Amino acid sequence: MTTSRIATKRALFQWIATLTLLLLPQIKIGGQSLLRLDAPSRTLLFFGASIRIEEFYLFLIVVLIMVFSFLFVTMLFGRVWCGWFCPQTTITDLAEFFDKKAAKLLPNKYAAGVIKQVAALLISFVVASNLIWYFIPPGEYFTRLSHGTLGPVAGISLAAIFALVYFDLLFVRRLFCKMVCPYGRIQLLTMDRNTLTLEFNPLLKESCIRCGACTRTCPMGIDIRTGLQIECINCGRCLDACRGVMSRMKKEGLIHYTFGVRSEGGGKPLNRKSVMLGMVLVILSALLIYGVTTRKEATLKIQRASNGEVRQLPDGAIINFYTAFIENRSTIQGVYSLRVAPVAGFTTELIGPARQITIDANGNRKVDFVLKVSPAPASRRDLELQLVRGETVISVTAVPLLVK
Numbered sequence: 001m002t003t004s005r006i007a008t009k010r011a012l013f014q015w016i017a018t019l020t021l022l023l024l025p026q027i028k029i030g031g032q033s034l035l036r037l038d039a040p041s042r043t044l045l046f047f048g049a050s051i052r053i054e055e056f057y058l059f060l061i062v063v064l065i066m067v068f069s070f071l072f073v074t075m076l077f078g079r080v081w082c083g084w085f086c087p088q089t090t091i092t093d094l095a096e097f098f099d100k101k102a103a104k105l106l107p108n109k110y111a112a113g114v115i116k117q118v119a120a121l122l123i124s125f126v127v128a129s130n131l132i133w134y135f136i137p138p139g140e141y142f143t144r145l146s147h148g149t150l151g152p153v154a155g156i157s158l159a160a161i162f163a164l165v166y167f168d169l170l171f172v173r174r175l176f177c178k179m180v181c182p183y184g185r186i187q188l189l190t191m192d193r194n195t196l197t198l199e200f201n202p203l204l205k206e207s208c209i210r211c212g213a214c215t216r217t218c219p220m221g222i223d224i225r226t227g228l229q230i231e232c233i234n235c236g237r238c239l240d241a242c243r244g245v246m247s248r249m250k251k252e253g254l255i256h257y258t259f260g261v262r263s264e265g266g267g268k269p270l271n272r273k274s275v276m277l278g279m280v281l282v283i284l285s286a287l288l289i290y291g292v293t294t295r296k297e298a299t300l301k302i303q304r305a306s307n308g309e310v311r312q313l314p315d316g317a318i319i320n321f322y323t324a325f326i327e328n329r330s331t332i333q334g335v336y337s338l339r340v341a342p343v344a345g346f347t348t349e350l351i352g353p354a355r356q357i358t359i360d361a362n363g364n365r366k367v368d369f370v371l372k373v374s375p376a377p378a379s380r381r382d383l384e385l386q387l388v389r390g391e392t393v394i395s396v397t398a399v400p401l402l403v404k
């Protein structure tokens with residue numbers, strides 16, 4: 001392994017994570033973002049599925065998957081999230097990169113200061129915009145931003161996030177990981193003796209030349225030689241530094257990644273706990289896939305017209321007035337019709353715009369219609385109203401037919 005491999009790998013993972021966060025709301029399946037919470041329609045767009053907020057059980061499964069994924073990753077890999085994926089680490093690394101470049105290329109410290117400020121402002125704007133894209137599609141966001149029509153909620157959110165990130169880049173940076181972020185503390189509860197950590201090899205302790213390269217390079221100000229510390233973000237910079245020093249003496253580095261310490265019973269990432277957590281995740285994912293793929297593509301709700309009118313016609317038929325609420329939960333436009341299931345001895349007819357109802361993906365329609373039944377039944381009875389697409393029955397509900 002060369003001296004730069006951990007740094008290179010970490011940079012690669014950071015780029016992948018950053019691009020994923022930037023692109024998730026931009027990539028579209030069936031015209032819908034891969035991941036976005038569409039506030040106006042109260043719908044979570046989740047990798048091709050549109051989950052309405054009313055579908056509470058699916059929301060719950062999504063939240064559980066996130067919680068168990070967090071536990072699973074932390075138990076196996078410790079704070080690898082912090083050092084390799086966390087946006088806070090990435091934007092701090094970026095800001096430090098610009099700081100160093102500006103100081104190196106521009107001898108005038110005021111010019112270098114301007115470059116640092118511009119970089120911090122740019123990073124803050126991209127982060128704030130990226131967060132808003134999870135609620136407003138990026139194309140619409142830029143149009144509304146350029147026309148000044150973002151609206152108060154999105155506008156204030158954008159300004160607040162922008163200001164927070166800018167303040168963070170100017171004054172906080174790594175202090176956030178050390179003092180504010182609760183993840184390091186939570187990690188202590190989830191990690192076990194097999195969790196991935198950085199270790200100063202105690203067997204090679206005598207080879208340490210006390211050059212201090214590992215401590216100088218540590219962004220968290222830790223001396224890994226004194227043992228695992230809660231502030232360590234598993235970034236591997238100390239490992240690279242030590243390898244660099246030791247390779248010049250044709251020796252191997254003294255710091256390495258390890259899944260727990262073997263002498264203390266660790267060293268087995270695939271243990272009973274991790275397998276059980278992995279199984280819970282598989283079951284929850286299967287439940288989510290089942291729930292999303294087997295739910296109705298559209299729903300139908302019926303309400304009697306507000307005046308509750310019932311009329312007897314001269315030919316002996318009876319008419320009732322209703323309003324239908326139809327919701328297309330799929331990701332494509334649908335054309336639906338309403339029809340009444342046949343009732344022996346009666347003729348039924350729907351009067352009103354009950355056929356060829358076009359509803360956009362994830363949209364809904366309210367349809368007023370009249371139900372005519374002839375002859376009028378002797379007493380109130382429930383009829384079956386069907387929502388169909390072509391000849392396929394999508395949803396069924398009962399309509400109460402009142403008589404005079």
Ligand code: SF4
Binds near residue numbers: 219221
């Ligand atoms: S001790 Fe090593 S792995 Fe931990 S934060 Fe410092 S440099 Fe990164």
Ligand code: SF4
Binds near residue numbers: 214215225243
């Ligand atoms: S970089 Fe390696 S050799 Fe130098 S002080 Fe740290 S552990 Fe010892």
